[in-house]
Amino acid sequence: MTTVGFLDRSRIVARSGWSRWLVPPAALSIHLAIGSAYAWSVFKIPLEKSLHISGTASALPFTIGIVMLGLSAAVFGTRVDYYGPRWAMFVATVCFCTGLLIAGYGVSIRQYWLVVFGYGVIGGIGLGIGYISPVSTLIKWFPDRPGMATGLAIMGFGGGALIASPWTNSLLNAFGRNSRAGVANTFLVMGCTYAILMSMGWLLVRVPAPGWTPADWKPKPHKAGSLVTTASVSAANAIKTPQFWLLWVVLCFNVTAGIGVLEKASPIYQDFFPTAPTAAVLASAAAGYVALLSLANMLGRIGWSSLSDVLGRKNIYRLYLGGGALLYLTLAVTTNSNKVVFLVSTLLILSFYGAGFATIPAYLRDLFGTYEVGAIHGRLLTAWSAAGVLGPLIVNAIADSQKAAGKHGPDLYISSFTVMIALLVVGMICNELIRQVAPKHHEPRSPDDAVLALEADPDRQPERQP
Amino acid sequence: MSNPAAPAARQPDQRGHPALIALAWLWVALPFSYGVWQLFTKITQLFST
Numbered sequence: 104m105t106t107v108g109f110l111d112r113s114r115i116v117a118r119s120g121w122s123r124w125l126v127p128p129a130a131l132s133i134h135l136a137i138g139s140a141y142a143w144s145v146f147k148i149p150l151e152k153s154l155h156i157s158g159t160a161s162a163l164p165f166t167i168g169i170v171m172l173g174l175s176a177a178v179f180g181t182r183v184d185y186y187g188p189r190w191a192m193f194v195a196t197v198c199f200c201t202g203l204l205i206a207g208y209g210v211s212i213r214q215y216w217l218v219v220f221g222y223g224v225i226g227g228i229g230l231g232i233g234y235i236s237p238v239s240t241l242i243k244w245f246p247d248r249p250g251m252a253t254g255l256a257i258m259g260f261g262g263g264a265l266i267a268s269p270w271t272n273s274l275l276n277a278f279g280r281n282s283r284a285g286v287a288n289t290f291l292v293m294g295c296t297y298a299i300l301m302s303m304g305w306l307l308v309r310v311p312a313p314g315w316t317p318a319d320w321k322p323k324p325h326k327a328g329s330l331v332t333t334a335s336v337s338a339a340n341a342i343k344t345p346q347f348w349l350l351w352v353v354l355c356f357n358v359t360a361g362i363g364v365l366e367k368a369s370p371i372y373q374d375f376f377p378t379a380p381t382a383a384v385l386a387s388a389a390a391g392y393v394a395l396l397s398l399a400n401m402l403g404r405i406g407w408s409s410l411s412d413v414l415g416r417k418n419i420y421r422l423y424l425g426g427g428a429l430l431y432l433t434l435a436v437t438t439n440s441n442k443v444v445f446l447v448s449t450l451l452i453l454s455f456y457g458a459g460f461a462t463i464p465a466y467l468r469d470l471f472g473t474y475e476v477g478a479i480h481g482r483l484l485t486a487w488s489a490a491g492v493l494g495p496l497i498v499n500a501i502a503d504s505q506k507a508a509g510k511h512g513p514d515l516y517i518s519s520f521t522v523m524i525a526l527l528v529v530g531m532i533c534n535e536l537i538r539q540v541a542p543k544h545h546e547p548r549s550p551d552d553a554v555l556a557l558e559a560d561p562d563r564q565p566e567r568q569p
Numbered sequence: 570m571s572n573p574a575a576p577a578a579r580q581p582d583q584r585g586h587p588a589l590i591a592l593a594w595l596w597v598a599l600p601f602s603y604g605v606w607q608l609f610t611k612i613t614q615l616f617s618t
Contacts, residue, residue, distance in 0.1 A: 122586055128593035135597055259597070265604030303596050391615030394608050
């Protein structure tokens, strides 16, 4: 094993007396920081004014950052599992904060490519590694409540934008919103502050000692036909299973369906309920609606994901996908006839969107075991990148074509909602098709088992180590 | 990397470090509370119309 000094997994094995309740705040410190990426829009106008760039150009660092998130999570996932969470959190801290500092330097010397490279590429690598860094550790510390544990961390990613959006605005106001020095100083302060916040994560995180289980917890007896495995599947083998690709479609379409509302939340509200004393009051109410959706997104991550520990992962995705389809149908039928129905429906859709992200790691644990769950999760996040492109594309293309056809008000969105229903139904079918992973993909439990497994399937690849 | 074949050994529940636990949760709860507070100030705009 290549040594990485004090960052190495062997240096962070918890001693007796270490509380597992120290691990969620360590995870949250990373996710609250990297979740600030979702508040990028606050930088758009100041960058456009201070560097004289277009709206498309000012969106580029965020777009590249999200693509890099999916790619780096997929590429470095195995390494994250191998070296452990302290290494991953440290690398995420260095990449994310260095990315912010490079972006600030780029603004100060009027070199926009440095902003794109710093925030999008370097910061994006930090996003991907940081996002998956605590997942497998949390699942190992909370075998009794994996949905709650990962839901808590991934809720932090949603919470990061809630903090960053008003805070970035305050910094820009203090330093000068439309000056290069003002924007550069904002990046500088954010980079330094997030480095301090994230450091608590890699200093505090610990992995449980081998064989550790919580007191008073007994693993449920394995039932025949149950999706929950006691075996281990490597990341290399997981991507050869139909279960992985079915889950990929489930995540991709669940995220796309959420983006159906999220992408155009403010215009949707204003087109559905245009009655207000003034345009400013309507815009203000729409901003309040967007904030309410953020809250639903965040609470869905912890609430529904925790409930999945009780109901089971397949059942909870039946709710996200089937319930989501019914809610979109409700919106398409009732349109703007009842504001309460509209609010409840869209809030639930957004809560299912957030919950889809938060419950996936526990679903992967059920199907593939804890062995390389971080790496498998990293590979699955490419579905998020795909949905990030697919969702806005569908919603904007349909809305534009409906507008060109002379439609207005809620009619602009009915076709989008119908597409979302279709996607959710396809996702639901994929969820129904998920079965136990075939034993030929399992890691051998003993040297004798390894020989038997290779005899049974000579094409099976052994575990790949970086 | 953990050994998938490692035997499960039960250990006593670990409830040490109460001050460290409180500090760690405060470290993340304070910025999070600021974000949630700011969010609620925006949400009230929805119901003021």
